[in-house]
């Protein structure tokens with residue numbers, strides 16, 4: 001159906017973005033087979049580390065007193081402080097309201113006990129289906145850590161393939177803490193040396209291939225501090241060059257780099273204590289140009305790095321930019337970043353991932369992002385319409401499908 005005017009355009013874009021089933025390319029969610037590792041429900045929503053950080057801005061409570069409380073008691077305090085004693089206008093608090101509304105609960109009732117009663121009556125498997133339906137999720141990619149003992153045990157016992165949950169092999173311990181990685185590898189029977197000699201290279205590759213076989217990941221991934229440099233004479237550079245990049249090439253598998261963290265700026269806040277820093281884009285340029293046959297999926301944490309990242313993606317077809325990550329996952333910044341990416345890269349990027357740690361968050365993170373992406377898309381189509389370009393509703397649907405999953409799957413499969 002042709003688009004004749006801006007009124008129709010708005011209707012078509014809104015409906016295409018609202019209806020499209022999303023592939024969420026990076027989450028910390030797990031399928032039901034992982035049992036307690038999957039977080040969901042009102043108490044996990046309220047104790048999300050974004051809200052913990054906000055809670056401490058209002059309270060004089062000592063950190064250790066808060067951490068000594070049970071989860072439900074922490075949730076009570078956060079509810080009282082961030083929702084009742086002040087209005088929940090921050091993005092993370094607003095998110096909880098959007099979730100309640102999405103589930104058909106009444107946020108206006110402010111009845112925490114009623115919300116708890118609703119969740120206590122649910123089975124995990126059923127609730128996953130509900131959330132995927134409400135948030136219109138097709139599938140999600142988990143974060144799977146072969147250095148996490150609890151998670152490894154689950155994989156060893158056998159995890160059945162689940163159409164809705166793909167895996168990603170997380171390499172943070174290997175690339176960011178070689179001493180700890182060596183201890184863990186040793187316990188699993190892999191023989192490594194302090195330096196990357198031939199045997200160590202072979203053993204690390206054997207370890208990677210073992211977990212690739214077990215998890216069947218879509219990509220490998222690592223989060224990197226804001227001072228990430230490549231190349232340098234750290235063990236990380238050698239691990240990348242000798243082990244990870246060759247295995248990724250062999251398997252035609254992307255490596256996802258999440259660059260820009262500053263870990264434990266305030267350790268008292270635990271998971272909420274990480275921050276961010278500006279990074280040097282030349283590390284990424286060096287990787288993309290030195291390894292044209294490797295595919296890199298990259299997101300950066302500092303707002304200041306977004307423009308350089310976009311320009312770098314224009315230079316290297318083996319670089320796929322994705323998501324508005326963590327502290328960028330706020331409407332004003334998603335809007336700015338998505339608009340810039342579309343202007344520099346057309347549709348050849350992945351506008352968003354949820355990074356959800358709690359299942360229910362898919363509802364708000366995607367709900368809020370969809371609105372923004374739709375509004376940016378509308379503006380871009382409107383400019384085309386005004387300039388005399390003619391297009392159809394089917395073409396809008398095609399583009400929207402590409403943005404919400406197509407570009408990701410195409411990149412993972414493409415051969416360089």
Ligand SMILES: [Zn+2]
Nearest residue numbers: 026027028355
């Ligand atoms: Zn994450």
